[in-house]
Amino acid sequence: MNPSTSPELLALLACPECGGNLGLSPRPAEGPASPAGQAVRHAPDIAGCEESLICAGCGRSFCIRKGIPLLYSDDIDRAHIEEEEKLAELMATHTPSGREILHEAQWRESKKEFWGFVKERVSGANLSILNAGCGIDRDFFDLEGAGMLVAFDLMPSLLERLGAMYGSKHNVAGAVQALPFREGSFDCVCCVDLVHHEPERLPGIIRSFHRVLKPGGTLFLEDINAWGLFQFWKSIFLPVPVHGALRSAYHRARRSPHRPADYEFPTSVWRVRKLLAEAGFREMEAVPQRAYPNTGPAGLAVYRALSRFDRVRRYHNFHYMFFAVKQAAGAARLR
Ligand SMILES: [Zn+2]
Numbered sequence: 001m002n003p004s005t006s007p008e009l010l011a012l013l014a015c016p017e018c019g020g021n022l023g024l025s026p027r028p029a030e031g032p033a034s035p036a037g038q039a040v041r042h043a044p045d046i047a048g049c050e051e052s053l054i055c056a057g058c059g060r061s062f063c064i065r066k067g068i069p070l071l072y073s074d075d076i077d078r079a080h081i082e083e084e085e086k087l088a089e090l091m092a093t094h095t096p097s098g099r100e101i102l103h104e105a106q107w108r109e110s111k112k113e114f115w116g117f118v119k120e121r122v123s124g125a126n127l128s129i130l131n132a133g134c135g136i137d138r139d140f141f142d143l144e145g146a147g148m149l150v151a152f153d154l155m156p157s158l159l160e161r162l163g164a165m166y167g168s169k170h171n172v173a174g175a176v177q178a179l180p181f182r183e184g185s186f187d188c189v190c191c192v193d194l195v196h197h198e199p200e201r202l203p204g205i206i207r208s209f210h211r212v213l214k215p216g217g218t219l220f221l222e223d224i225n226a227w228g229l230f231q232f233w234k235s236i237f238l239p240v241p242v243h244g245a246l247r248s249a250y251h252r253a254r255r256s257p258h259r260p261a262d263y264e265f266p267t268s269v270w271r272v273r274k275l276l277a278e279a280g281f282r283e284m285e286a287v288p289q290r291a292y293p294n295t296g297p298a299g300l301a302v303y304r305a306l307s308r309f310d311r312v313r314r315y316h317n318f319h320y321m322f323f324a325v326k327q328a329a330g331a332a333r334l335r
Helices: 078-093 099-121 138-143 156-166 199-212 240-253 269-279 297-306 310-315 328-333
Strands: 022-025 051-055 060-065 127-132 147-153 170-173 186-192 213-224 281-286 319-326
Touching: 078 156, 099 138, 099 186, 099 213, 099 297, 099 319, 138 147, 138 156, 147 156, 156 170, 186 199, 199 213, 199 269, 213 269, 269 281, 269 319
Parallel strands: 127 147, 127 186, 147 170, 186 213
Antiparallel strands: 022 051, 051 060, 213 319, 281 319
16 A cells, blocks of 8 residues: 555645645546636646645646655756666665775765754754755654654655655655745755755755745755865866866766766855845854765865864865754745
8 A cells, every 4th residue: 555645744735836735636636627726737747646636726736656745846857857866876776995985984974964963953843854855865864753854855766765764754756946845834954965966046946945944944954065175176267067078077987986967066155155145044154064075085184184274164175064044034025
């Protein structure tokens, strides 16, 4: 039997196109009319749906498959999903060797630092916490006990695996730039290593995190830093297409198992800070981190020596990590 979507989760969902409320329909909608009297417009995921959600605003119908609502906006790029699925598969099945073992260990360390920081700051038992672009990240589920954990990703197959592997109960598929949740749904939004997959959409992504947070809610954002100690000369001074071409050539030459997609690009820690302020966040803090992934032993030694400076740990790490609070008074200014 398929898992079903919980009523608590349904209460948070909204249409990714118009933001309207979604009503549960026991079977995939086939009728000519929605509750609003408009023609039902099928999302292109109808195969295998056990239930559907119908938007009271625009009449669109969305599939629920294996208990996972598939809430994609109309402009979703199917090729992008396939590309991301390939990358995720590569990362899940790859066993690091040689130099990659150090990268992998530092990468894990940086995730431990991120989730350790989140755990320190999150207190309460009835919180709603969104992990936007969750990937296969076991550490998120350590927050169980803090409340309702919602895993959100582009790929339904990955969410199914989270359910099977870690008992993830509340799973939603969709795109981060059109978060299908009602305004003010979450006490916390966590987002790890997602932004560099959608660098062009950064302002919209930050605004959508702001929208789905409750006033006073907290954003924990980590991503790859264009101003990282060993990457700023490329990501800041080289034109983006040149950087992309050089990076592809490098990974091909090394036969590297991790080949970043062409659209991936690090984002500037300073720009992110500015966008957070513009979106209405306050108490923004770049959190210092000790781990520095994706460098060799010599690079790591240099980073360790320089990271005695607080500024280096906050602004020139491989990742930036922000903690920011949604200002209560600013809540109404954004859509
Ligand atoms: Zn709608």
